[in-house]
Amino acid sequence: MxxxxxxxxxxxxxxxxxxxxxxxxxxxxxxxxxxxxxxxxxxxxxxxxxxxxxxxxxxxxxxxxxxxxxxxxxxxxxxxxxxxxxxxxxxxxxxxxxxxxxxxxxxxxxxxxxxxxxxxxxxxxxxxxxxxxxxxxxxxxxxxxxxxxxxxxxxxxxxxxxxxxxxxxxxxxxxxxxxxxxxxxxxxxxxxxxxxxxxxxxxxGTKSIPLADPAGAFKKGKEMYQAVFSKPGFKEWTPYGTAGVTDWVNEVGSFPTRNFQTGFFQKYKDIDGQTLREKIWINDKGCFSCPIPCGKYSKATVGGKEFYVEGPEYEAIALLGGNLLLKSIEEIAYANAVCDELGLDTISGGAVVSFALEAFEKGLISREEMGRDVAFGELDSVVYLLEKIAHRQGIGDLLAEGVKRAAEQLGGGADHFAIHVKGLELSGYEPRNAPAMLLSYLTADVGGPP
Amino acid sequence: MKLSAKNELCSGCRTCELVCALANFGENNPKLATLRVIGHFPAPGHYAVRVCTQCGECARVCPVDAIHLEDGVYKVHEDECIACMACVAACPEGVMFTHTSRSAPFKCTACGECIRYCPTGTLFDATGEIVTGR
The missing domain is CATH 3.60.9.10 (Aldehyde ferredoxin oxidoreductase, N-terminal domain)
Structure with missing residues (x-):
């Protein structure tokens, strides 16, 4: 058994x-x-x-x-x-x-x-x-x-x-x-x-999970919950969730900014966990049997449009925020909600859009190929590209291949700013000031990991 | 003990459901819990916990008087129950439950374990007898 x-x-x-x-x-x-x-x-x-x-x-x-x-x-x-x-x-x-x-x-x-x-x-x-x-x-x-x-x-x-x-x-x-x-x-x-x-x-599912010693498991579970309740992190981590590390990552210079060109975003206080909590948070949203919980549920308004989104989580703040130069937590939340509904990973989604914006700046993607002007810091450009990618329309068909394959197609040195490991776009840490993360990027079987 | 919920604090982790089933039946199975966490997503984006208020409606509709009031708590006597399910239909909170593994409907026994282990302080005892373990 x-x-x-x-x-x-x-x-x-x-x-x-x-x-x-x-x-x-x-x-x-x-x-x-x-x-x-x-x-x-x-x-x-x-x-x-x-x-x-x-x-x-x-x-x-x-x-x-x-x-x-x-x-x-x-x-x-x-x-x-x-x-x-x-x-x-x-x-x-x-x-x-x-x-x-x-x-x-x-x-x-x-x-x-x-x-x-x-x-x-x-x-x-x-x-x-x-x-x-x-x-x-x-x-x-x-x-x-x-x-x-x-x-x-x-x-x-x-x-x-x-x-x-x-x-x-x-x-x-x-x-x-x-x-x-x-x-x-x-x-x-x-x-x-x-x-x-x-x-x-x-x-x-309606069945019980068979346990060798249900009473013992109940007792052990109670002890572990009590242990969580007694830790200082329980009270400090809970209000901000993963977004709480935004300040720290900026202060050590590891925050992916402008397609990883730098590790510091000037306006990071406008998009950090505290701002999220004060401006758009409506509820904590935990996973099953998690007492912490890091999940935040938010409601925001952008351009007169009210919407709901879980998060943004730290990684979305990094890749859709700093990396695309979106300046407010509301704009990041909106880009996050767009990714969610389209079924795009916010990490790779943000990284691919930032790659496209840099390629456009450098003239490797023409205005005609792009279909319009786009720029860092413009929510409208970001949403335009996310939708093109999700539906594989126009330039989106190339970008849907990820930065590695897209850079190979574009040529002209695009591989120099295609930020990935093994074809997987990097997550929310510019690794030059995050050596442990760098080691993880170098060795993870899945490529640039979460 | 009067089990109550501050729904605005609930994170939907369902620890209460796990604890309830273990405390009452010794089984690891939220479907054997006597309370339910209900999510309202994507809008308006919050949870509500349905709990037994010990209102006694179940006992009132029981045709064979199998639900007895004992120290302020309504308890189902399984040996007297004919499983007619009148109480399940009548419960205004939707917290008289059934499960294929049980011969009779089951409900909150006011043991208070859910309050002790609710990580967010959502569940509380309005009489103040049972306090959170947080």
Whole structure:
């Protein structure tokens, strides 16, 4: 008996419609634990060498961990792994929210998605009942518009992951979205789901997770919650979330600014965690069983338009803020909301737009190719480019390939300001003053990591 | 003990649901909890926790008087319950629950564990007897 696990691995072949279940091997659990371990092991065993990320032979594996869904603080993340369309190598990306626990309550530790569906599809996992349904009516819709519609259709108690138009159009940095603001953002996992015509995955689970010693686990969980409550960081971290590091990163000169040309943004106090909290924050939004919680939910108005967005998180503040020279937290929040609905990773999305703006300044992209004038610091330019990219229209088709491939196409020295590692755009730390992050950039299997 | 919620503080982490099911049934399963966190997203962007107010409507509609008032708390006596589900339909807060693993509906027992481990202070005891562990 495997305690702490759902106990089953689910395999879906989208081409044949075949759905198979196998008991989670005890050996796999012992050696690879779950989450990233399961994802890496399954892909290593099953993916043919040299396969293209968008070919039907690629697979997407999603996995929960042995502590997901158990009464312990902050064990709520789910892992998605695949061969990356951004790097051409192994990749994984995780997200918080409520997917991992729900998968376990439905009785599964991992889901292996294979093949390519003949039409847009929705995967529904409702305890033992698993179905691949038609999702044609949702194709083309935004990430959260789809989630909202599916909650209405299936029930509020379903946990839902979706892709946006960018995933459908195979933008190499498209993300998977969930819970109106959580993303598996990196390495293009959303584009691989799009290549398989999977618009959404909906999960509902009602089972208990078997524990070897429920009373002992309850006691241990209480101790760990108490330990969290007693730490000074619990009170200091909570109000600002990840946005709270904006000041510190600027003060050490590591804040990506103007396509990584510098590591300091003059107006960083206008876009930091404190400003977020004072100006646009409306609610804290935590992931499952997380007492901290770092998630912030915001409401803002830009150009007379009122909108909601989770965050912005630090990475979005860095890549959509400093790196694009957007000057207010409201403008960053708006660009973030646009990325979310389109299904674009805010990190690579921001980095690709900043690359395009620099290429335009340097004359490597003409006004005619761009379709209009664009400039750093202009929200209008940023939104224009994000939409072009997500729909692969005009110059967006080239930019949807990511900075590495786009620079190769453009030539003229564009590779000198295409900021990436292994084809994955860097995250929110200009590494010359962040040596530990530099080491991570140099060595991470997924490329420029989160 | 009078369980109450300051919804504006809730972050939706559902720790209360986990704690409730463990305290009442010894099971790690939020679907066995006797309260629910409901999200209202994308707009207006907040959570609400549905909790039992011990109003007694469940006992009032029970045709076999299987729900008894004991020290201010309404308790379901499973051996007397005929599983007619009248109480589930009648509960004004939607917190009389059922689950395939249980023969009778179940509800809040006012144990107070959710209050002790709610990380945001959303859940509180209006009488002040049970206090947060934060």
């Amino acid at each position: 495997l305690y702490g696990y759902g106990g089953t691995i689910l395999r879906l072949n989208l081409a044949t419609g075949q759905i198979t279940k196998m008991p989670t091997p005890e050996d796999l659990a012992k050696k690879f634990l779950g989450g990233r371990g399961f994802v890496a092991k399954i892909l290593y065993d099953e993916l043919p060498l040299g396969i293209d990320a968008f070919s039907p032979g690629n697979k997407v594996v999603m996995a929960s961990g042995p502590l997901s869904g158990v009464f312990l603080p902050s064990a709520g993340k789910i892992e998605f792994g695949t061969k990356s369309p951004a790097t051409g190598g192994y990749s994984d990306s995780n997200m918080g929210g409520h997917m991992a626990p729900e998968l376990k309550y439905a009785g599964y530790d991992a889901v292996i998605i294979e093949g390519r569906a003949a039409r847009p599809s929705l995967i529904v996992i409702d305890d033992d009942r698993v179905e691949i349904r038609d999702a044609t009516r949702y194709w083309g819709q935004g990430s959260f518009a789809t989630e909202k519609s599916l909650k209405k259709e299936l029930g509020e108690d379903f946990q839902i992951a979706t892709i946006g138009p960018a995933g459908e159009k195979l933008v190499r940095f498209a993300c998977i979205s969930h819970d109106f603001g959580r993303q598996a953002g990196r390495t293009g996992v959303g584009a691989v789901l799009g290549s398989k015509q999977v618009k959404a995955i909906a999960i509902r």
